[in-house]
Amino acid sequence: MIEVKNLVKRYGDVLALDHFNLDVADGEIFGLLGPNGSGKTTAINCMLSLLKYDKGEIRLFGEPMSPDNYKSKGKIGVVMQNVAVYNELTVEENIDYFCGLYVYDKRRRRELVKEAIAFAGLEDYRKFLPGKLSGGLLRRLNIACGIAHKPRLIFMDEPTVAVDPQSRNSILEGIRELNRQGATIIYTSHYMEEVEQLCTRIMIMDKGQAIACGTSDALKSMIRKRDAGSNDGQEAELTLNDVFLELTGRQLRD
């Protein structure tokens, strides 16, 4: 589904992606973890052909990705970190607008919009303008706008930021449902437990590189093996958070 080989991206003197490699199979929920500035969003924007990159190769659905690869773009859904909706359009109109960029048939679109509203639990807010929605509802609208056209590949960049536990739970359940329906999902978040529950495989990034990749259990056992000598044989219950801190360090990041 996604193949990224030796991707290099520089912002001036700063090396944002350093020979980054990624392989995601069809049907996965793939988690991208990393501290701030580790290159997660840059990697996603390069994969989406929004950002220029200096070196490397990106293939989506087996085809090289480019700004005018409309065939591939039509199969992709994106849920951005920033809420990307229009304040002058109602919830329903927003979803209809963004869905309309992919689905031209009106009748089909009406069904999809209805489904997306139900998926995001926004039935009671269809006629609301975004300005009248709470932070959680706004995030759910943002997700609905990104997935209404039933994409095969969905990029979700921290979709649950500033969302209350109830809404987050609902969003995570929705993501699982999308995956059950056949969508492959690339998911970034700072919430470790969320990634641990949701993702089939996880990649930990730091300084533009993939420093570890595997299932949650595989990552934990990697740390256990590494620390086996120093722990005098005592095994503590490891969390993904421990793995993350162990691999990326405990010093504060910008």
Added chain:
Amino acid sequence: MFWNIYRKYILRSVRSKDMIGWTLLFPILLSTLFYFTLQSVEEDMTFHSIPTAVVKDQPMEAEVYLVQMLEEVSAGDEAMLDIFWVSEEKEADALLETGEVQGYISVEKNEPRLFVKENGIYQTILKNLLDRYIQIKDTIVTIAKKDPVTALKLSGMTAGINGETFDFEEEFIRDLNLTGRKPSATVTYYYALLAMICLYGGFHGLVVVENLQANLSPQGARNTLSPGSRWKLFCASYLGAVTVQFVCVAVSFFYMLLVLKVSFGTSIGAALGTILAGSMTGIAFGSVIALPSKWKGGLKSGVLVGISMLCCFFAGLMVDGISYAVEQNMPVLAMVNPAARIADAFYCLYYYDGYASYFKNIGILLGMTAVFGGICVMATRRVQYESI
């Protein structure tokens, strides 16, 4: 996809208080202010006959041609002078003192003399009138002394002294008024105001491009990621913007036409054509301003307003006659000033009978639209960003 984007753009604009405020309410408010201001200016500019006393004593009666000329310019509905014939200078003085007349004319030693109490436009006109008379009289006398035959040949000019002075001038200056309407200084202010409103359509242009560029807004990123080409996205939004802008300017236009009674000539269709072409140019112009990614939104709005106001200044929005001065001295600048072209297109409909000048203006506006639009499409197609 095209019509979905088009419809939603219109919906967003109609619900945007800022957009409606600037493109609909502000022009109506401004044109109303213009109306009240220009009404008093028009009243001030209306020419009234100058109340003037003439001392008709013996020396004056000896100046037959002067008396004839004065009788001539004080006759009819549009008389230049409103003459009070008095027999003595004392009476004339009294009238001048009480302010009933602006000045008085008498003859001393065969020379006409003007007496005024203060300086002003009426006094200047009186002085010019007498100077002109004296100049022509002296010319004829000089020629008659040197060459009596030629002086006779110039009988037309001699006749001028016999009360036909202004016919003499009309031999050289002739007004052409093809539609039969009088040239008006005040309508040009309204035309320049409409030009300003059209150029304010540039605010739509800023929105159109902001929503196409991933590095300018999150909505731009989402639109960029869709499978439609930028060309289609741009055209659909642009068309939506033109529709909204056209309707808003047309509302202002009909307000001026029907409520403020501003004259736009007889061809309303052609006037609406000017609004359409002007709106298209304004929006395309705003789209170009929106392109530099390093400029923040406030700076772009500032640049847009600044350039628009400068264009409108040179089109005569603030100072009467400046557009003519620019056209005479800097024709290229006048040619590429969209506000001047819009205002001139309206004026052509008002003043000229044919459409040649009108179509020339519309052609230039459409040309500018094509250039601005082309720049936008070229700058946004297949774009990948260095950073977002």
